[in-house]
Amino acid sequence: MAGTDGSLSRSGLRGRAVELEELQALIASVARTGSGGLALIQGEPGIGKTTLLAEAVTRARAAGFSVGLGKADELHRIVPLSSLAACILHGDQPLLSGDAFVDLARNHDQRIWLVERLAEAIEAKADSVPVMIALDDVQWADPLSRFALKQLPTRLRTSPVLWMLTGRLEPAGPAEEVVAAATDELRTVTVPLGPLSGAVIGQLAGDTLGAAVDERLRDLLGGAGGNPFLAVEMLAGLRTVEASGELPPGLVVGVRGRLRPLQPSTLRFLQMGAVFGRRFGFQEAAALCGQPSTALISALEESVRAGVLDDDGDHLVFRHDLLRQAVYVDIPPSARKALHREAANQLVSAGHQPIDAVPHILKGAVPGDEEAVALLQRAADDVLSVTPDVAADLMSHALEMVPPARPLRFAVGEQAIVCLTRAGRNREALSTGDRLLACRPPLEAFSRLQAALGGTLWNMDLADELRRRAETALAIGGATAEVAARLAALRGLALSRGHDLVAAREAGETALRAATAIGDREAHVLALSGLGEIALNAGENAVALERFAALSAVDAAFLPEEIVAQQHVDDFESSERLLRQAADNAGSFRPAMLLWGQAQHHLGLGRLDDADADFVTMERLEDDVQVPVQQVNSRVIRSRIALLRGDREAAQQHLAAAQKGLATKPNPGNTAAVRFLEAIHAEADGDIGLAIDKIRQVQKEDFFMRWRLLRDWVDSAIRMALRGADHELAEDLALQAEAHAERNPAVPTATGIAAQALGLVKDDLAMLERSVALLKASPRPLVRASAYADLGQALLAAGRKPQAVAALTQAHGTFAESGAHAAAARVQRDLDGAGGASRRAATVQRPVQGWGALTASEKKVAHLIAVGHTNRSAADLLIVSPHTVNTHLTSVFRKLSVNSRVQLANLVMALPDN
Incomplete structure (x- = not known):
């Protein structure tokens, strides 16, 4: 095993036969099954991890794998994606060209989007050949690479992709995080490397020295503690000093012995x-x-x-x-500090990115070094879009380096607040801002800091505090025109959460005029956001669409808001067009919010399975980036979907999750949504009194949320009130629906629901017939089905059975087609009473396993993947996101008990209709 120069070529491999066999088995499994796998080789430094990895790579290549091999570097662990770049860009057939990778890393500002594009590149390669991605020293991986490593193995579990990592033994370290994220989704193997036996260490010595090991040398090697690298280095050091009779007792001395003859x-x-x-x-x-x-x-x-x-x-x-x-x-330690500072200068002078110099700045800069602070600011700005946590850390370091007495501290602090807020560290941002404000900054700096804290306070649902601070800063004066415009826009945004929406609209319009006059983009975005929120809270859907369309024209990241606004005016054609547009330019948008818009699109069109999958995916993406914006609302809607399907257990689970989320984020919208869901569950449990109490709370305490929450659900609330004989509440709700229709006369859903509400309250058959007629123009099938069901019951009560059966049959068919099995079953009971068992159309519940367990969308995905489509191409055909396709595909694999695309293809092709 010795190299031609006498050095040991595979110094850590002796004594590792069992570990190598385990890795070999995983390599063979991935190649044979076509499904993914992950291996982690762990141990102390020098124990042989790198050597074992190299041998595994050699064997994978021999088995036909395309291999990307890289190594994370301790001093590069801040640079975004630097660790994975080593794997992606190197190897026998690189997964991406250098130019493509640079474009990927620099020109797009979404972590989730970037990881998806990496997944697509790896998936495309794995379509023709199994792929191994090997990363040495994962404990030093940069944050963005760590984020990707926690997503990609699971995302690519259905392709022959083998991930092989080495890492040090660190409880709850990066290596453990990656393995934990993948453990339940694909085959994972952890290979711990312990010390080698004395006999094996003796064999290593023989390999190195080319001679038998005597007793004196064996005693010396005992000091290596079974660590092969230490043993070999001690032997190498011995060679350089053996003429003098010195025996190096350890690594540092051994290395010094080797270096002693050097110039x-x-x-x-x-x-x-x-x-x-x-x-x-x-x-x-x-x-x-x-x-x-x-x-x-x-x-x-x-x-x-x-x-x-x-x-x-x-x-x-x-x-x-x-x-x-x-x-x-x-x-010497003092020299190290100076050398690191000089190294930072050298890197910048040589044209490296500021982030490349940051590790040396952190090791070498001293308080008051304004050049170093400026470098940290540039680096934070460069990485903010893809790794906001890193940017926040950099700016926190920069702020620490600026002495309190210097004016620069406030400018650095402002940037720190922005970065901390973008990273979701809102409490830290607010604390930082308040500490700076306590230092009595100049008026201009005071205004800038308060404006920077605007996003922080909004994220924390502190609308009243945001309004107070914005008004205080405007009253004090001293702000530039741009900052004054932003403060005015923030005030309008805060007022959108109040009861006086007229005053809020006036404030928003004034802020928009100021922003437009001075041409400040940030103020423009804030003003339009506030006006859009005000319009939604006032129930003025057409106005909200106008505001959000203007907003997305200024900043494409807000396209999801425009998509949802289109749905509120019943324009699902435009909603679908914008979803297609977003799919073509996904890097420009917020993926989780885009999924929210997609889920609302499917929900509105009665595609319950698709909507539920979208909400599941959205929640996962929000968890991934740790920015829980719509988690509570998602669980509320998923609970309603589960009730419509008849799955009470799932509905209860979602309710519990929504209540837990509300405790963390108790804003008015979440509070109203959860209260309304609790009312629905109370009614389902037979406690109509509690249900009515919950509806009353929404009406009284969450006044501005009524338009948003009960827009499509007011009929459910009215039925609860009527069941509980609370006609005053029912009439109030009907008046609310009527007012909403008056605000939205061109929206069939709004006018139809208003007629339905009035028909229910007044027990007016003609009004219920008018409701059905109006709702024929609505694109929302579940709303139409509900109106048909109400009409059918009213017709039965009037003794008009034939017409009642026709209306109920229409409702039943629509509910059943949408997957609302419980709603369909309720209508079926009315049909049974009207026309007997001969009219029964049985509601078939899906099994839990096998092809019959798949939803219609899952079957479409299964067919597309079986004939060779990637997640991306399947998503383009289905007008969903690749993330949703992955959610469907994961469910398909679980229900069909398959582990790879090859197995799925074989199963699909064996079906009778293929």
Whole structure:
């Protein structure tokens, strides 16, 4: 096992037969089944992780895998996607070209979008050949790579993609996070590497020395503790000093022994390289030495001959992290700090991105270093869109470096607030802002800080506090025109949560005029957002659409709001068109909010299975980025869907989740939504008194939410009130529906529901017939079915059975087609009473396993994937997101008990209708 130069070529592999066999089995499994897998090799530094990984890579290549092999670097663990880039861009057949990767990483600002594009590239490669992605030292992976590693193995579980990672033993570290995210979804293997036995260490010594190991040497090697790298380094150090009879007792001494014969210039060169990290550029180290590159060629050659460095043609690499650390530790601490600061300057001067210099800034900058602060600001701005948490950390460091007395502190603090808010760290942002405000900043800085805190307070649902602060800052004065416009827009946004919507609209219009006059984009966006919210809360759907359409024209990220606004005016054709537009340009939008719009589209069109899958996917994406915006509302709607389907257990689970979410985010909208859901559950449980109490609370305490919450559900609330003989409440609700129709005369759903509400309250058959007639123009089938059911019952009561049966049959068919089995069953009972058993149309419940368990959408996805479509191409055909396709596909695999696309294709092709 010795190399031609006498060095050990596979020093960590002896004694690892069992571990290698386990990895070999996983390689074979992925190749055979066509499904994904993940392996984690763990152990202390020098235990042989890298060597075992290299052997696994060799065997994977021999098995036909396309391999991408990379290594995370300790000093690059801030740079977004740097760790995965090493795997994606290198290997026998890179998954992406360098130019494509740069475009991917720089031009798009959505983590979820970026990960999906990576998944598509890997999936496309895996369609023709199994893929292995191997990453060494995952404990140093950058945050964006860690985020991707937690998503991609599960996302690609249906393709032959094998992930192989090495990492140190760190409880709750990055490696454990990646494995935990994948454990329940695909085959995972953790391979711990323990110390080698004394006998195996003796074999390693024989490999290295080419001779038998005597007793004295065996005693020396006992100090390696079974660590193969330490043992080999001790032996290598022994070679350099054996003439003098010295015996190096450990790694650092062993390395020093090896380095002792080197020229002083070579030692200095190695130390400068160690400052840059395990992997560094020759010119960068030379510059840090203060010498031209040509003067250090001999030092480079000597370092390579000594086995300290490897030269891959582009970079120099310390042969092991422990070698680099042993060299680095000999640099005096004070000198290290200065060298890191100089290294940052060298990187910036050489044209590197600011983020590349940040690790050295953090190690070398001192308080008051304004140049370093400016570099941190630039780096934070560069990474904010893809890794806001990193940007927030950078700005927190920058703020710490600015002495309190300097005016720069307020500008840095403002940027820190923005970054912390974008990262979802709102409490930290507010605390930072308040500390800065306590320092009595100049009036202009005071206004800027209050404006920066606007988004923070809005996210925290502190609308009254936002209004108070905005009004205070405007009253004090001293703000620039741009900041004053933003404060005015924030005031309008805050007022949208109050009862006086007339005053709120006036404030919003004034803010919009100011924003337009000065051309400030941020103020323009804030003003339009506030006016859109005000219109929604006032029940003015056409006005809301106008505002949100204007908003998405200014900032495409708000297209989801325009999509939902189109649905509120019954324009589902435009909603679908915009969803297609978003699918073509997904990197410009907020994926979770886009899924919210897609789910509302499917829900409105009565596609309950599709809507539920969209909501599930949206919740997962919000969990991934830890920004829970619509979690409560999603669970409320999913609970209603479950009740419509007749799944009481799932409905209760969603109610409990919504109540738990409300405790965390108790804003008025969430409160009203959960109260209304509690009313529905109380009615289902037979407690009509409690149900009515909950509806009353919504009417009285959450006045402005009534238009948004009961827009399509007011008929349910009226039925509850009538069941409980609370005619006053029922009439109030009907008047509300009538007022909503007056605000939206061109929306068939609004006018039809108003007629339905009045017909229910007054027991007016003619009005219920008018409701059905109006709702024929509505695109919402479940709303139409509800009106037909009410009409059918009224016709039965009037003794008009034939007409009643026709109306009830229409309701039953629509409910059943949408998957609302429980609603269909209720209508069926009325049909039974009207026309006897001969008219029964049985509601068939799906089984839980097998092809029959699949929803219509899942069957479509299964067919598309079976004939070779990717998630992306299937999504384009179905007008959904690739994330939703993945949700459907995961459900398909579970219900059919298959583990790969190959198995799915075989099953689908064997079906009788294929």
